[in-house]
Amino acid sequence: MRVNSQMPVGRLAEHLESLSRERIWFAIVAATAGIALADYIIPAVGFAPLYMPVICAAGWALGAREGYFVAVIAAFLAVAPSLHHIAALSVPLLALSIGVRVVTFLFIAAAIISFRRSYDRELFHAHRDRMTGTLNKEVFERRCARMIEDARHIGQTLLLIILDLDDFKAVNNREGHRAGDEVLQTFAGGAASIMRREDLIGRIGGDEFALLVRVPSMVEGQGFARDIHTRLSAVLAQSRYPVTCSMGGLLIPPHASGSASDLMHAADQAMYRAKNSGKNAIAIDRAGEAEAPAEARIAAKRQEGLV
CATH class of the missing domain: 3.30.70.270 (Reverse transcriptase/Diguanylate cyclase domain)
Incomplete structure (x- = not known):
């Protein structure tokens, strides 16, 4: 299993691999803040879907814990611009609105984390001699x-x-x-x-x-x-x-x-x-x-x- 480096997603994966964790965190925080600001200024456009590639980047490059953390934060940020519209809703409906986004974003994070684990496992075996476990x-x-x-x-x-x-x-x-x-x-x-x-x-x-x-x-x-x-x-x-x-x-x-x-x-x-x-x-x-x-x-x- 290899990520095709000629495809956009492959080039993005290679670029993420070349960055330090500090730079990746900076990029994720900056992208998240930019999306949140744009969604707050122009709520009618609906920038929330742009959180998905950010979640994918966190899960792929930083690991499971970080990916899930970014997913939860993104879910709350996605709901925040519309809170004044749903303020009149009951607490259960408000909780449902937040819960749907949290579950959706966590599912995305889980999918990309699972794919990364499979990719790492296949890459490890591709680099190893099957008999001895040393490098081929x-x-x-x-x-x-x-x-x-x-x-x-x-x-x-x-x-x-x-x-x-x-x-x-x-x-x-x-x-x-x-x-x-x-x-x-x-x-x-x-x-x-x-x-x-x-x-x-x-x-x-x-x-x-x-x-x-x-x-x-x-x-x-x-x-x-x-x-x-x-x-x-x-x-x-x-x-x-x-x-x-x-x-x-x-x-x-x-x-x-x-x-x-x-x-x-x-x-x-x-x-x-x-x-x-x-x-x-x-x-x-x-x-x-x-x-x-x-x-x-x-x-x-x-x-x-x-x-």
Whole structure:
């Protein structure tokens, strides 16, 4: 379920998503006040229906509680201009007039809130690998590219990791696909438990996973990589099936060049080097080293304390 960005409602939804909650509240309050003022000055026109898109915007962008709150306020404001005309009505009729508007506006809020929940649920599943709950390959690569670009602007060092489960196919062939699924889910759950909220984790192949982690520096990034490998190895050791993991790590300084795809390839090459060295191993490279002379690479590592 996706909102078509080419339609007016799709463009409005995208615009709302790009705004902060403070700006959305300001827009809703300003629109509500403008409609109320227009309805008071020219009551014969009947501006009350214009509250409906305001209610929809509140329910979509701010949440259920805020959507219902705006709906109730809008209902009372919609009745206010005509109060002097119905002052002679009995209390029950006045209450009925207000109640009809409250119920109508609350129904509109409930409908848009329900749609937003369905949209969020479908969007979540569309971004996730169904087996492991991690990001799927396409979404990981897209978010990875954005995170790398952001890191360049703010001077942040990153650690890109590619992980491959050793002997996973042997487990699949010997124990069956159910056992293989259990290994994947155990590994993904363990990886998710040690990652921070801002880190990325995705499944990019049958038994391959990728991580993108913010690290304080190039030197500390190497320690981060080794710690992650140790902790993930401990997760796999608790599994009922004998599986280890090979890790390729790529430290990405803020000034590193190359696209996200190039950096993913470099981390993948490091992973294969680790795997070919005997499995259950780790290889860590620095982005851009492949283009530098060997002597320059060694000197740079000594200067930064990596060797």
